[in-house]
Amino acid sequence: MKVLVVGGGGREHAICTVIKKSKRLTKLYCAPGNAGIASIAECVDIGAMEFDKLVDFAKKESIDLCVVGMDDPLVGGLVDRMEEAGIKTFGPRANAAILEGSKAFSKDLMKKYNIPTAAYENFDSYDEAVEYIKASKMPIVLKADGLALGKGVLICNTYEEALAGAKEIMLDKKFGAAGSRMVVEEFMTGREVSVLSFVDGNTIKIMTSAQDHKRAGDGDTGLNTGGMGTFSPSPFYTEEVDAFCKKYIYQATVDAMKAEGREFKGVIFFGLMLTQDGPKVLEYNARFGDPEAQVVLVRLKNDIIDVFEACVDGTLDKIDLEFEDNAAVCVVLASDGYPVAYEKGKLIGGLEHFEGQSDYFCFHAGTKLSSEGIVTNGGRVLGITAKGSNLKEARANAYKATEWVTFDNKYMRHDIGKAIDEA
Ligand code: AMP
Ligand code: GLY
Secondary structure: OEEEEEEOOHHHHHHHHHHHOOOOOOEEEEEEOOOOHHHOOEEOOOOOOOHHHHHHHHHHOOOOEEEEOOHHHHHHOHHHHHHHOOOOEEOOOHHHHHHHHOHHHHHHHHHHOOOOEOOEEEEOOHHHHHHHHHOOOOOEEEEEOOOOOOOOEEEEOOHHHHHHHHHHHHHOOOOHHHHHOEEEEEOOOOEEEEEEEEEEOOOEEEOOOEEEOOEEEOOOEEEEOOOOEEEEOOOOOOHHHHHHHHHHHHHHHHHHHHHOOOOOEEEEEEEEEEEOOEEEEEEEEOOOOOOHHHHHHOOEOOOHHHHHHHHHHOOHHHOOOOEOOOEEEEEEEEEOOOOOOOOOOOEOEOHHHHOOOOOEEEEEOOEEEOOOOEEEOOOEEEEEEEEEOOHHHHHHHHHHHHOOOEOOOEEOOOOOOHHHHHO
16 A cells, blocks of 8 residues: 655654554655655655645555645645545545634534533624723633644733733734634633544544643743643543543534534544533644654554544444553654744754664654754754653653754753653
């Protein structure tokens, strides 16, 4: 089976790594890929938004299965384009990827189908948003409607902050067109858990849980990032939480999408907050999380090609999804200064330590091959991932492996998975 993965970050490196284990694979391509992916797949120099070129390539190479990892091409309709060309493709069509592509849409969906989430209002008008904010309790949460690289969410503690935030999003368009509409939402407190799932339009199968660390600094300080590290499973995702979510959230979301004529096939990522009043949905994503995929997929026991195909074919009910009874931790090595300003092009040493290892993984996020060797090429550079028989062991292993890697301006958080100690 010839497979094409679309994307070029740590998530896609993890996806390629598990696809590579499949006995059914004959050839793996990744567009555009990165320096790490290049060691296990043939990287194709086509960007994830170059739909015409991607479709032409898939036809020319007779690709049997295309897997779209990233949100932008999903929301932009790459799956629709591939399907029109007769290429079997894993991921939601554009009309379903809107679950992530529009926060206003997803909030309205949850309200209509009684799926637990924070109270909110959507606004197209800045003046009306301001009136609403003035009448609301603080803190309050403002969200740009569209895709904003995970950065379009502002948590405002005072009226001044909230009014300045509304201006940034809706008038100054700090997050571009994503800010033409804005969701204003009740502030909730509680632990966050990420739950990824496979969906075939009707059936949903939940993967093992994970937890991200979004802030740049230790102790959850500093700016929001794409994610600085993850662990899986989350000890806070108890059987009770699982039972509640199965009853009120997971299947309800899949059924709601179907009822709206937006059948969802692919991965639904549930960003949950475990509040005093029970679990509530913070957000949906229409793809694997990054770096959640890194800790979840390395623990998957199934042949992932079987699972991808079952989602596309509508036969997921026949799949018994299984995960190893262990744990994994991913620590992101970033360039110092991320997410604001940082230098690139630093030579990376020590990557050879990961060769031939089965419990240690070095997933590349922002790297590039230069004439000197592999160099840094982004804010998030590598996702150092390790397994262990339990979370503590996985955490110790991951941090040990971070020491194998060297580059100037290497930065990481030192408390990924520390919450486990409190569990
Ligand atoms: P989102 O992209 O919607 O997941 O938001 C990014 C982050 O903002 C979440 O992971 C939460 O930490 C925080 N957040 C979002 N919505 C709320 C809310 N209603 N109350 C408290 N925190 C929130
Ligand atoms: N790690 C959060 C995300 O992928 O959106």
